[in-house]
Amino acid sequence: MSEYHGTRTLVIAAFRRDRVRIAVWVGAITFMVFVSASGVKQLFPTQADLDTAAAASTNPAIIAFNGPPQALDTLGGQVAFQIGSPGLVLCALMAILMVGRLTRGEEESGRLELVRSLPVGRRAPVAAAAIVVGTMGVVLGALVGLALVSQSLGPRGSLSFGLGYMMITLVFMAVTLVTAQISENVRVVYGSSGCVLGAAFVLRAFGDVRGSVLSWFSPIGWMQHARPFAGERWWPFLLGLAATAGLLAVARSMLDHRDLDAGLFAPKPGRPRAGRFLGGPVALDMRLQRGSVLGWAFGLTVTGVAYGSISNSIESFVQDNPTLSDLFTGGGAGSLIDAYLATSTRVSALIGAGFAVQSMLRLRSEEVAMRADPVLAAAVSRTRWALGHLVTTVLGSIVVLGATGLSLGVSAALVTNDRTLVLGLTGAALAYAPAVWVLVGFALALSGLAPRWTGASWAILMTALVVTFLGPVLSLPRWAFDLSPFEHVPLLPAADLALLPLLVLGGISVALAAIGVVGLRRRDIG
């Protein structure tokens, strides 16, 4: 067991160092479940309300986002349907970010080398990360189950729901332990695990809408097919356990066969001279962000294709259920598809905003890493340096949004034979650019005025996500919706194009960016 020597100490050290981060993750997800469950209860006070909701929720558009409709005429079934899917994604993100940080992040920073020079076994740091994140999963599952029980939901369903959250955490912990062995760069680890998560979500969406076996290839699907509050099945959790065990064995074998600091592939030599293009702050940042832009564009293209290709299911669904289509469209089939595509576009734009925030915050992370110094010590003004990052972020967000809209439009056009959707949805996605840029401007303003608080940029994006995903369930007041810039963008193609809100959003983002640059010019660097 000498390979695991020191694991205990490393586990304690990790819990101590990341105690706030761990508490926030576990606490926030538990809180979200608790609040949403009580929101669902208030939203559907009578059985009649539940019955109406159950009828409305068999809409494939909603199924694509939320999961299979199971026992929707019960409170438990509604809770699992409304918050199951976003919660499972959050648990997976928690596992990915925590494992990446504790393993490859430590290794890349050089701290692991120091640790491994002590009497610490080769597998101990990785085992410690698995124990820490596994414990988070178990505790989170238990707390989430208790939160549902406290809302007087059935104990069996609550147990199943909690087990689902625990198991998805364990699966993505194991996925990330594998990706952390493959790449020497922690950003690539986050990206590749994120791709696995995206694929799991898309497979699930496909499978649930089509009622096909595809959902069974997705870990998220397993948790939903355990049917919490809808006649629980326990054996799907065994799939999760088996996947976790298998991936852990793969990670262990990779770990045993590689050197410290190395990935699975040896780094290739690069160019001994800079290309003609690499000559200024814009070119530098574009070069550094190239992989990130392509990765985000690829991920959102896959999502767009997935959402677009099921848009015809809505058409057939409406044809089969004329009463229902009248119930919540009040019009023809076209407007239902449009409403679905508009929602898909907004969700994709929100995800794409993650690229933009991360990209703009690189201004600050470059400064913290002392890589701003060589640029600013050359003949580059702070304005030019900041604009380099801003231009890259703006162009990158256009690429990412354009890829989203184009892929959604092309796939929707193919299945519905409506060619106008290609341009229409590309435009609809690009209409979110000013909303995304407000977040970019905010990130730049913080970088200039309050560099220690740049993390707050993510808070606005989180707010926007909560408002869009959970606002209706939580019955949030109007002003809460107004806080999110995304709620001011017209829901194209379902709504008409209104230019004024876009211009206002654009103006706000320019003003925020200008404030940021002025602040940056006046403060100390470093």
Add this chain to the structure above:
Amino acid sequence: MTTAIAIRGLVKNYGRTRALDGLDLEVSTGEVHGFLGPNGAGKTTAIRVLLGLLRADSGDVHLLGGDPWADAVALHRRLAYVPGDVNLWPKLTGGEIIDLLARLRGSTDRRRRDELVDRFELDPSKKARTYSKGNRQKVGLVAALASDAELLVLDEPTSGLDPLMEAEFQRCIDEATSAGRTVLLSSHILAEVESLCDRVSIIRSGRTVQSGTLDDLRHLTHTTVSARTVRPAVLDDIEGVHDVVVDGTHVAFTVDPAGLDEALLRLTAAHVEALTCHPPTLEEIFLHLYGEEPLHDPSTE
């Protein structure tokens, strides 16, 4: 003689901590100026003010005749900087970074760049992520030395270099000075300082404690004397004589320049049979100046 750098009374606070507390520094054009002091004395802070990365709280700072905060871009075309810890973009190769930095400054001398890459035995096709500490320093050094900058600002530039590369660095600095360039060199390597620097400034706790040529500094500190005399010499009462150890007719002591003449007169009066006398080593000077005790400097008393 014109001045490349003139700092008077520079103060810089970080919150409540005073990093620079009335620093003075004067570097003449064409000289290699050593910038020395214990860790945490404020050398890097002062250099970051010179680069316009930090704003001075008070004091006068002139760099190449301009204001380093207001005229940063124009001044940076004329200087090159190497930090003590060269942080590079892990995805780019060393060669790409060298070329990028040259283009950001606005001047490229390709032949000189290639020559320096060879002399420092740097593999420019490797990703920066894979470079060791010494190789990262080489990237910074090649980028700075390949430029035609008239001022080189070097903050512990040779940390992590092996002795062969250290010697190569010293040759490069010699070439730079014969080309008329000015160098501000912060360093802890005494041999490097001794062989390269025309003048040095020593700072402690954000203040300049001494400035001058190495000979000036030697002059300010004790000379160590050891002598054998026919009759015992009495030296204790002389002003400026310290650490007297008498062993029969053998006497050893240290003496300030002010007491040297009187001490020698007393020894001669006691009939000298043997005498050794050596100036302080550089190490002794620095230990003395870096240390807590105040300096015995007759000129400031």
